[in-house]
Amino acid sequence: MSFLEFKEIKKLVKENAPEGKISKIDLEGPKIVLYTDDLPFFIGNNNEVRRLATLLKKRILIRSTSAKLMDPEEAKSVIEDIIPAEANIVNIAFDVNFREVYIEAEKLGLVIGKQGMTLDEISMKTNWIPKLLRSSPIESDTIRSIRKTLYDSGELRQKILQKIGKNIYRKPNSECDWVRVTPLGGAREVGRSCFLLQTPESDVLIDCGINVAASGTSKFPDFRASKLAIDSLDAVIVSHAHLDHCGFIPYLFKYGYEGPVYCTEPTRDLMTLLQIDAIDIGERENNPLPFTAKDVRKLIRYVVPLEYNEVADITPDMRLTLYNAGHIIGSSVVHLHIGNGLHNLVYSGDVKFGDTRLLEAANYDFPRVETLIMESTYGGRYDVQPKRKDSERELIHIIQDTVKNKGKVLIPVFSVGRSQEVMMVLENYARHGDLDVPVYLDGMIWEATAIHTSYPEYLKKHIRHRIFSGYNPFVVDTFERVNSKTRRGVIESDASCVILATSGMMTGGPSVEYFRRLADDPKNTLAFVGYQAEGSLGRRLQNGLKEMPIERDGKTVALKINMGVKTIDGFSGHADRRQLLGYSKKIHPKPKRVLIVHGEAKKSMNLALTLSDMFKFDASAPQNLDTIRLV
Numbered sequence: 167m168s169f170l171e172f173k174e175i176k177k178l179v180k181e182n183a184p185e186g187k188i189s190k191i192d193l194e195g196p197k198i199v200l201y202t203d204d205l206p207f208f209i210g211n212n213n214e215v216r217r218l219a220t221l222l223k224k225r226i227l228i229r230s231t232s233a234k235l236m237d238p239e240e241a242k243s244v245i246e247d248i249i250p251a252e253a254n255i256v257n258i259a260f261d262v263n264f265r266e267v268y269i270e271a272e273k274l275g276l277v278i279g280k281q282g283m284t285l286d287e288i289s290m291k292t293n294w295i296p297k298l299l300r301s302s303p304i305e306s307d308t309i310r311s312i313r314k315t316l317y318d319s320g321e322l323r324q325k326i327l328q329k330i331g332k333n334i335y336r337k338p339n340s341e342c343d344w345v346r347v348t349p350l351g352g353a354r355e356v357g358r359s360c361f362l363l364q365t366p367e368s369d370v371l372i373d374c375g376i377n378v379a380a381s382g383t384s385k386f387p388d389f390r391a392s393k394l395a396i397d398s399l400d401a402v403i404v405s406h407a408h409l410d411h412c413g414f415i416p417y418l419f420k421y422g423y424e425g426p427v428y429c430t431e432p433t434r435d436l437m438t439l440l441q442i443d444a445i446d447i448g449e450r451e452n453n454p455l456p457f458t459a460k461d462v463r464k465l466i467r468y469v470v471p472l473e474y475n476e477v478a479d480i481t482p483d484m485r486l487t488l489y490n491a492g493h494i495i496g497s498s499v500v501h502l503h504i505g506n507g508l509h510n511l512v513y514s515g516d517v518k519f520g521d522t523r524l525l526e527a528a529n530y531d532f533p534r535v536e537t538l539i540m541e542s543t544y545g546g547r548y549d550v551q552p553k554r555k556d557s558e559r560e561l562i563h564i565i566q567d568t569v570k571n572k573g574k575v576l577i578p579v580f581s582v583g584r585s586q587e588v589m590m591v592l593e594n595y596a597r598h599g600d601l602d603v604p605v606y607l608d609g610m611i612w613e614a615t616a617i618h619t620s621y622p623e624y625l626k627k628h629i630r631h632r633i634f635s636g637y638n639p640f641v642v643d644t645f646e647r648v649n650s651k652t653r654r655g656v657i658e659s660d661a662s663c664v665i666l667a668t669s670g671m672m673t674g675g676p677s678v679e680y681f682r683r684l685a686d687d688p689k690n691t692l693a694f695v696g697y698q699a700e701g702s703l704g705r706r707l708q709n710g711l712k713e714m715p716i717e718r719d720g721k722t723v724a725l726k727i728n729m730g731v732k733t734i735d736g737f738s739g740h741a742d743r744r745q746l747l748g749y750s751k752k753i754h755p756k757p758k759r760v761l762i763v764h765g766e767a768k769k770s771m772n773l774a775l776t777l778s779d780m781f782k783f784d785a786s787a788p789q790n791l792d793t794i795r796l797v
């Protein structure tokens with residue numbers, strides 16, 4: 167299917183839609199919006215919309231013209247009559263711009279009805295389109311505030327989406343006869359991932375992160391050398407919510423970018439949480455980031471959420487699809503179809519190609535692939551991780567030994583991903599009676615967990631089913647939430663416990679605070695379950711640091727590190743060497759070229775060499791600012 171301009175889309179709709187049924191055709195981001203005076207006709211004949219969607223190969227939204235909309239008050243009582251009381255409706259709100267009625271309820275299944283019959287009945291009777299919001303089993307401040315931001319700015323957001331749509335389906339100035347990619351960060355390093363993808367027509371950024379463990383200019387992607395014109399970018403794509411992939415996006419909005427940010431809904435919510443937190447930490451530590459919460463709020467309005475496997479045109483010569491990456495909730499492998507059959511690029515983002523408790527393994531089957539850009543965090547020769555089962559057993563043994571000695575176990579974790587993965591491991595042991603001390607959750611873990619429980623459809627099947635059937639494994643007695651006020655009690659208590667605290671690499675936050683208090687007691691254990699970047703405190707401790715200067719009561723004193731320090735491999739959300747090779751072998755169809763990124767220089771280069779040898783790929787590990795011509 168070739169790329170279409172808006173006028174061609176309009177022509178196709180006019181020629182193929184049922185006579186006289188469409189009164190206006192509009193664009194909202196990549197979606198085509200059709201307005202009709204006869205919404206019940208399209209609800210009753212939903213194959214008509216499907217036929218148009220297949221013809222155009224685009225998502226189509228069908229909406230009533232405003233004249234036919236039922237008055238909201240009246241519609242509200244009609245809806246309350248239609249939906250069974252057992253669904254426990256929490257809220258009903260109308261957005262006149264999108265002709266949508268948001269129904270928030272506890273039992274969404276009952277709202278939907280058999281094959282969506284209840285929803286159809288609502289549309290038929292009121293001409294509003296119902297949108298369902300699940301009330302989260304754990305309240306999330308982030309989700310509430312994002313939903314409010316979007317709801318309050320409905321009119322503005324519609325204008326934004328229309329503008330984005332006009333840009334996507336514009337008349338192209340030039341034919342797509344070359345494609346090139348430039349890493350602006352994240353090549354031969356872990357952190358600040360950012361890739362500029364260009365054709366004669368389009369400029370697109372894939373990821374735009376910060377390196378939290380770095381200082382100075384190497385903290386951010388290098389926009390200077392590429393002479394990047396931020397305000398003329400067409401689109402930004404975010405693979406997942408970790409700051410090394412999305413931490414610098416608010417900067418784009420501060421400096422004039424007013425275009426779309428494509429990602430999954432969980433990515434949008436988690437990235438908001440992490441960006442706001444990074445801004446707060448920067449301010450607290452007198453090392454502010456070059457943007458503020460205001461820029462994050464602006465960014466939220468420009469997010470165009472995509473589901474996995476949903477195909478979306480994003481420029482006149484690029485078509486985007488996100489696939490599950492298995493790394494954290496909502497994480498994506500990015501597939502781009504460029505030009506009319508000219509080139510297909512797959513960007514792995516951070517990828518896990520193996521079993522975890524939370525997520526399915528990464529997708530490896532694509533319509534077409536010529537170039538693969540792949541991460542290599544654990545791509546080094548010796549980065550073979552133990553089996554998951556063995557790692558879980560090792561963790562529980564470390565905990566049981568420490569508890570026997572009446573000590574505390576501190577596990578520094580990323581708030582997003584590792585926390586929930588380790589929580590599911592510990593919940594499993596607790597349920598089977600192998601863990602009987604409290605597990606304290608400090609830092610943003612609770613909030614990140616709340617966001618996880620709001621998107622069960624992105625989690626592994628059996629967790630999803632457990633949540634739907636009323637047993638939420640994230641909300642069990644084993645887990646207790648701690649905040650800055652109750653933290654002291656946990657530290658000073660004589661009782662054994664497990665503490666999960668952020669940040670994961672001990673670059674700041676509660677994990678460092680616990681460490682300072684627990685470090686000198688040999689009964690305690692510090693257990694690492696995630697990647698520790700070069701330069702981070704975590705890495706220095708792994709390397710055997712025995713003493714460090716700290717500030718205490720205004721004086722610098724030496725902190726003796728007597729607690730046990732253990733590293734348990736195998737919990738990583740990243741594919742290890744074996745899985746990366748497995749992914750390269752399995753990916754279908756077989757790419758011609760592989761670019762290795764997101765790894766320490768030696769590891770990236772070694773993996774590239776191995777891939778050239780083993781699979782005869784044209785594989786290399788580019789440096790930042792190397793421009794690689796793909797076509």
Ligand SMILES: [Zn+2]
Binds near residue numbers: 493516
């Ligand atoms: Zn990541």
Ligand SMILES: [Zn+2]
Binds near residue numbers: 357410411516
């Ligand atoms: Zn990463």
